[in-house]
Amino acid sequence: MGFADSWHVALGAVRRPLSYFGDPEQRLFLPFLLGALGVAVLALLAHRRLTLRALRGLLTPRVWLHQSSLLDYKLLFAKPVIHALFFAPALLSSYALALWTVGRLDAWRGVPGPTALPGWQLRGLYTLVLFVAWDASRFLVHFLAHKVPVLWELHKVHHSAEVMTPFTLYRSHPLESLLFKVRGILVTGLLTGLFFHLFRLSAVQYDFLGVNAVGFVLNLLGGNLRHSHVWLRYPRWLERILISPAQHQLHHSAVMEQCHSNYGVWLSCWDALLGSLRFSDEGRPRRFGLPRRELNHSPHGLASALFAPMWAGARALVPRRWRRTEPAPAQESPAETR
Numbered sequence: 001m002g003f004a005d006s007w008h009v010a011l012g013a014v015r016r017p018l019s020y021f022g023d024p025e026q027r028l029f030l031p032f033l034l035g036a037l038g039v040a041v042l043a044l045l046a047h048r049r050l051t052l053r054a055l056r057g058l059l060t061p062r063v064w065l066h067q068s069s070l071l072d073y074k075l076l077f078a079k080p081v082i083h084a085l086f087f088a089p090a091l092l093s094s095y096a097l098a099l100w101t102v103g104r105l106d107a108w109r110g111v112p113g114p115t116a117l118p119g120w121q122l123r124g125l126y127t128l129v130l131f132v133a134w135d136a137s138r139f140l141v142h143f144l145a146h147k148v149p150v151l152w153e154l155h156k157v158h159h160s161a162e163v164m165t166p167f168t169l170y171r172s173h174p175l176e177s178l179l180f181k182v183r184g185i186l187v188t189g190l191l192t193g194l195f196f197h198l199f200r201l202s203a204v205q206y207d208f209l210g211v212n213a214v215g216f217v218l219n220l221l222g223g224n225l226r227h228s229h230v231w232l233r234y235p236r237w238l239e240r241i242l243i244s245p246a247q248h249q250l251h252h253s254a255v256m257e258q259c260h261s262n263y264g265v266w267l268s269c270w271d272a273l274l275g276s277l278r279f280s281d282e283g284r285p286r287r288f289g290l291p292r293r294e295l296n297h298s299p300h301g302l303a304s305a306l307f308a309p310m311w312a313g314a315r316a317l318v319p320r321r322w323r324r325t326e327p328a329p330a331q332e333s334p335a336e337t338r
C-alpha cells in the first residue's frame, strides 16, 4: 500500500467510530445508550433515589472528561486506523470461512437430505446456538486474557480505566481487539458453515436490524451500564444466570481478587463452572483501575497504552530466569493478594 493509499485508508478509518451511534452491531448504538439511561433512571426510581443530583451524577463531567476517559476516546479513534492499516488486509471474512466450512463438510460427509424441522425452529436454534457460542467464546478469550501472562499485559489497558463510561468498552489494546475479532470470525464462520451444511440455506438467525435478537435485547436492557458508575445489581438468583452490571464493575475493581473474577459477558454459567463467579452483594468496589504494581503503562497516555503493554508482553514471553532485571515484588495488602 502506497503512502497516498494508506492516508486514505487511515482517514476513512478514523471517522468510523462516528458511525457506531447508528450501528446496532456496536454497544454505542444510540438506542442502546438511551436504553441504559432508561434502565438507570428506573433503578433510581425503584430505590426512591431519583433526584436531580442523582441524574446529574450520571452525566458528571468529572467522569466523562476524566483523563482516563480521554484515553478511552483516543483509543476509540486510534484502533480502527491501526486495524485498517495493519490487520484488515490479512483478515478472512466469516462469510468466506462459512463457505469453506460447508465445502469441506459436504465433501467429507456428503450433502444431507432436507430437514424435517420447521423453519421457525431452525431459525430459533441457530439464533440461540450463535448467541451461546459467542458468549462462551468471549468468556474463554477473556479468561485467557487474565491467565496467560502475555495476554494479561495487553488486557491491562482495559483494566487501567480509573472511571467508566460506555466508551470504556472500546478501551483495549489493538492486539487484544484483533484477537476478539478473529474469535468472532471463527465462531460465526464455523457455525454458519455447519448450519449451511446440515440445513442448507436455512442458516438465518432471528435478528433486529441484522443483529442477533438475544444480544440486541440484552444490550437494549442496559448492557452499557456494565461500564458505568451505576451500581445496578440483580437478585442473587438472577446473577447466577446473567452477569449484572454490578458484577462487571466488580471485575474492574482495583482489588486483584475481584478483578480476576466475573469474566462473562452475558451468561454467568461459564464463571460458575470455573469457580470465578462473584456476586454483587459483597459491595461496590472502592476503586476502579489497577494497583500500581500491576500497571505497565500510563492509564492516561495513548502512546504509552499502545507500546508499553507490548514491551511488557514481550518480557512476559521471556523465561523468568533469563530476564536481567527483575523488579522487587511490591508490598501487597492482604486484600489484594490473589
Ligand SMILES: [Zn+2]
Pocket: 142, 146, 155, 158, 159, 251
Ligand atoms: Zn478483564
Ligand SMILES: [Zn+2]
Pocket: 158, 169, 227, 248, 252
Ligand atoms: Zn470491562
